[in-house]
Amino acid sequence: MSPIIEVQDLSKTYASGTVALSGVTLDIAEGEILALLGPNGAGKTTFISILCGLVTPSGGRALVGGHDIVRDYRAARALIGLVPQEIAVEPFERVMNTLRFSRGLFGKRPDDAHLEQVLRSLALWDKRDARLNELSGGMKRRVLIGKALSHGPRILFLDEPTAGVDVNLRREMWAVVRDLRASGVTIILTTHYLEEAEEMADRIGIIDKGRLLLLKETAKLMHEFGRKRLTLELAEPLAALPAGVAETMTGHMPTLSPDGLHVSFDYDTRADRSGIARLLAGFAAAGIAVRDLETEQSSLEEVFLHLVEQGG
Amino acid sequence: MNWQAVATIFNHEMARFWRTPWESLASPVVSTVLYFVVFGAAIGARIQDVEGVSYGAFIVPGLIMLTVLQQSLSNASFGIFFPKFVGTMYELLSAPVSFLEVVMGYVGAAALKSVIIAVVIYLTALFFVDIPIVHPFWALGFLVLTAFGFSLMGFLMGIWAKDWQQLQFIPLMVITPLVFLGGAFYSASMLPPFWEAVAHLNPVLYLVSGFRWAFFGLADVPVAASLAALAVFLGLGLAAVWAIFRTGWRLRP
Numbered sequence: 393m394s395p396i397i398e399v400q401d402l403s404k405t406y407a408s409g410t411v412a413l414s415g416v417t418l419d420i421a422e423g424e425i426l427a428l429l430g431p432n433g434a435g436k437t438t439f440i441s442i443l444c445g446l447v448t449p450s451g452g453r454a455l456v457g458g459h460d461i462v463r464d465y466r467a468a469r470a471l472i473g474l475v476p477q478e479i480a481v482e483p484f485e486r487v488m489n490t491l492r493f494s495r496g497l498f499g500k501r502p503d504d505a506h507l508e509q510v511l512r513s514l515a516l517w518d519k520r521d522a523r524l525n526e527l528s529g530g531m532k533r534r535v536l537i538g539k540a541l542s543h544g545p546r547i548l549f550l551d552e553p554t555a556g557v558d559v560n561l562r563r564e565m566w567a568v569v570r571d572l573r574a575s576g577v578t579i580i581l582t583t584h585y586l587e588e589a590e591e592m593a594d595r596i597g598i599i600d601k602g603r604l605l606l607l608k609e610t611a612k613l614m615h616e617f618g619r620k621r622l623t624l625e626l627a628e629p630l631a632a633l634p635a636g637v638a639e640t641m642t643g644h645m646p647t648l649s650p651d652g653l654h655v656s657f658d659y660d661t662r663a664d665r666s667g668i669a670r671l672l673a674g675f676a677a678a679g680i681a682v683r684d685l686e687t688e689q690s691s692l693e694e695v696f697l698h699l700v701e702q703g704g
Numbered sequence: 705m706n707w708q709a710v711a712t713i714f715n716h717e718m719a720r721f722w723r724t725p726w727e728s729l730a731s732p733v734v735s736t737v738l739y740f741v742v743f744g745a746a747i748g749a750r751i752q753d754v755e756g757v758s759y760g761a762f763i764v765p766g767l768i769m770l771t772v773l774q775q776s777l778s779n780a781s782f783g784i785f786f787p788k789f790v791g792t793m794y795e796l797l798s799a800p801v802s803f804l805e806v807v808m809g810y811v812g813a814a815a816l817k818s819v820i821i822a823v824v825i826y827l828t829a830l831f832f833v834d835i836p837i838v839h840p841f842w843a844l845g846f847l848v849l850t851a852f853g854f855s856l857m858g859f860l861m862g863i864w865a866k867d868w869q870q871l872q873f874i875p876l877m878v879i880t881p882l883v884f885l886g887g888a889f890y891s892a893s894m895l896p897p898f899w900e901a902v903a904h905l906n907p908v909l910y911l912v913s914g915f916r917w918a919f920f921g922l923a924d925v926p927v928a929a930s931l932a933a934l935a936v937f938l939g940l941g942l943a944a945v946w947a948i949f950r951t952g953w954r955l956r957p
Contacts (some may be wrong), residue, residue, distance in 0.1 A: 406957055444798040447957050466800040467707070474798045480791025489719075497799035539795070682908025 395419035396547060397443065400673045401452035403602075404438050405632060412438040414602045415452070417504060422475075422546070425569065427577045427593035427610075429586065436582035440549045443580075456547065471499060473540030477531045477551040477582075483525035487516060487535055489682075491542045498543035504637040509515050512539045530561040538566065540616060541577075548572060566592055590614070598699055602606065605677040605699055614689060617698060621688045622668060624655040627681035637674035646671060711811025717783050722811040722900030723815050728779075729821060732771050736825045739767050740832045744888065754891055757920050760833040766888030768825050769850065772818045772885055773908070776851050777875050778816035785871055788862070798957060803949040807859060814855035815848065822847055824842040835919065842927075843918035847933050850911050856941030863954050882908040887916075892924040907933050 397420040406415040413435045420426050441447040443454055445465055456463045456468040482490060491507045511517045514534040533553070540548060550569070550582060554562040562585075569592055573579055583589055589596050590610060597607040605632045606613070629652030638645065644667070646657040659666040673684060721728045744760030751759040784806075787793045796806055827837060837843050865871040886908030892900050903909055904925065914930025917923035923930070948955070 409748065444794075445956075446797045446954060447793055469798060469800040472798065476794050478791050478792075482786075482790060482792055493712060493716050494795060494799075496715075497709045497795060497801060499706040499708040499800060500707065671953065 396422040396457055397580075398455040398607045399443075399452070400454070402439070402449055402454055403451040404435075404442060404447060405450045411602050413442070413449075416453075416599075416602075416604045418597060418604060418607055419498045420578060420580060422578050423573070423576055424575055424594045425581070425592055426595050427599060428580065428582045428599055429588035429589045430582075430599035431584060431619065434599045436599055438602075439550055439582065439599070440474070440551050440582060444472055444549055445469050471545070471557065473543070473545035473548045475533075475540045475550045475553060477538045477546065479525040479536065481532055482536060483523070485524055486521055487511070487524065487527075488520040489536075490535065491538050493538040494685060497544040500543045505550065506544065507538075507542060507563060510538050514538050519530060521650070530557060530564070533557065533561075533565070534568070541572075545577065547578045547580070552582055552584075554583070554585060562588070568583060581678035619658055619660055619694065622657045622671075623688070624671075624675070624682050624687050625684040625686075626653050626655065627683045629653050630680065634674070634680065636678050637671065705814075706805050707809075707870055709799060710805045710809045710812075713806065713912075714813045717810060717813030721772055721779075721813070721820075728817065729824065732775055732821050732878065733820065733824050733828055736767050737773050737832075740829055744832055745790065751782035752893070755802040755920075757922070761835045762916075762920070763889055764826070764829045764833065764835050765919045766912050767829075768822045768847075769908075769912045769915050770883045770888050771825060772847065772851050772912075773854050773879055774817045774875060775821050776814055776854035777858035778877060779817050780811055780855040781862035781865065781871055783810045784859050784862035785865055789868075793955070795911070803945070807856070811855045811905050813840055814858060815851040817864050818855065818918075819847060821953065826903075831851050831882035836888050838921045843915065846911070846915045846918055846930070846934070849938065851916070853934060856938070856945065860941065860944050860948070863948060879908075881910075881932050882889055882906055885909075887912050887924055891922075905939070910934075911937075928952070 397418075399418050399420075402413060402416045403411075405411050413562055417440060428439065430436050432525070436519070438447060441606075442449045443456065443461060445468075449462070457471045459467040459471075461468045485493070488507065488511070489535075490501060491510065492504075495503070495507065508517065508520075514537060516534055516538060517533065519527060519531060524535060527535065537548075537550075537553075542567065549578075553569070556564050557565065566588070569579060569581070572660060581592070591696075592612050595607060596610050596613055598605045607614070630648060631652060633646060633648050633655070644658045644660075647653050648655055657671055659668060739764075740760065743763055748759040748763070787796060826835070858924065860876050863870065865873075869906045885903065886906050887903065892903045892909060892913075895903055910925055910930045910933030913924040914927055914934070917927050919928070947953070
């Protein structure tokens with residue numbers, strides 16, 4: 393299937409001289425969820441803003457549904473819904489009216505049945521006649537999603553959808569995004585919540601200082617860059633690791649917890665030999681009984697820090 | 705053309721006008737009517753007719769023009785400044801609409817609001833004074849084109865303004881003085897020769913004069929000059945809009 397978004401060498405230098413984006417190239421397949429991950433000021437919002445028409449690119453080009461975003465902006469933008477980072481709503485407008493307005497801007501004929509469906513899917517139907525300034529922050533954010541969906545876009549951009557929201561709301565937002573994906577909408581979201589990207593995205597792009605450092609399937613990325621930590625729970629406390637164990641290990645060293653009951657060992661999943669077999673053999677040879685063991689995947693944050701360090 | 709979007713913006717703006725009838729309609733009408741009462745009825749009775757027209761009637765076209773200029777500027781500038789202020793501008797910029805369509809929606813609504821207010825003021829004035837309109841077609845033409853021209857200027861101000869102070873600056877500091885010195889309350893011919901010459905440098909004089917001519921058939925300046933002034937206003941406004949359209953000035957970095 394041909395990509396729904398094709399971006400080639402896209403760059404943006406603002407009038408102030410700030411280089412917000414330099415030479416970003418990527419394709420986005422229809423129906424996928426792509427998470428763009430990066431620290432504040434990395435260029436994520438600029439990237440989205442260019443594709444949506446808020447910012448004029450300085451170089452490169454981008455096609456949305458095969459339409460050039462500058463030359464053929466009407467056709468390109470008609471496919472897109474944008475949920476901005478800031479909660480910006482007209483305070484005195486009513487929920488249903490604000491959706492009608494958004495739909496009209498996109499040149500679509502009024503269709504309250506469709507808007508009802510959108511509001512119901514966002515659990516906002518009861519609030520359709522409420523003024524926007526009467527709604528909670530979470531509801532306003534859902535209204536913004538509703539506005540973006542009012543014209544039936546094939547692509548939805550979510551700029552930091554869960555910035556500054558509490559845990560419950562974040563989970564709620566994730567559920568909304570999953571439902572949208574199930575309905576066939578392609579989703580591009582930016583985040584610096586790392587578990588969010590890991591939780592939701594099919595692919596993760598890591599952006600820093602305007603450059604796309606990496607773009608990979610989430611599972612592959614976790615596999616390749618993820619480190620794991622093995623924790624052994626011992627039957628009896630130890631005063632120190634047995635000499636035989638430490639001597640045989642190369643690379644990462646196991647460490648003993650202060651209570652002497654747990655040994656933790658970081659290993660690289662990419663390495664030919666993880667060292668786990670040797671570690672366990674060492675304990676067996678020293679006659680130390682292991683009661684339990686558990687492994688834990690490193691977080692995306694660690695992956696990210698690792699990459700940013702590598703990328704300079 | 706995305707006519708649906710033009711209509712959406714237009715209806716959205718008009719809805720705000722009807723939602724707050726007191727602020728949008730009653731308040732400009734009441735303040736203008738106060739002028740009739742004070743200048744027309746109270747003081748006007750002691751002022752002699754101006755070229756055969758009673759003073760109370762004479763000031764009506766000027767007062768309507770004063771209100772139209774102020775309302776056009778403030779409605780159009782507020783209309784486009786508000787989305788900038790609350791942050792909903794992203795929606796206009798990311799929609800499949802051209803800048804021209806955005807202008808048509810906002811400026812069209814602002815101009816219509818001014819025309820409605822002008823008509824209401826005229827009808828109200830009829831309670832106080834007898835004001836026949838000699839050239840009704842021209843009166844409507846001057847009214848509509850002036851409302852459109854100043855709404856266009858208001859729209860540009862709204863794009864330009866970065867805060868509420870800037871939004872208030874031009875109407876208060878530039879337009880109001882020009883209107884008061886533009887012959888709303890007097891004929892320029894009543895001024896001493898030097899000041900009459902100075903008054904002729906004021907572009908608003910030409911608009912007031914043309915509009916008054918449509919009412920009474922008397923004018924400070926030739927009607928052609930009034931039409932030329934109107935054309936200049938419209939031309940400048942359209943040129944500025946075109947420039948913004950090309951460059952994305954203050955809208956699209």
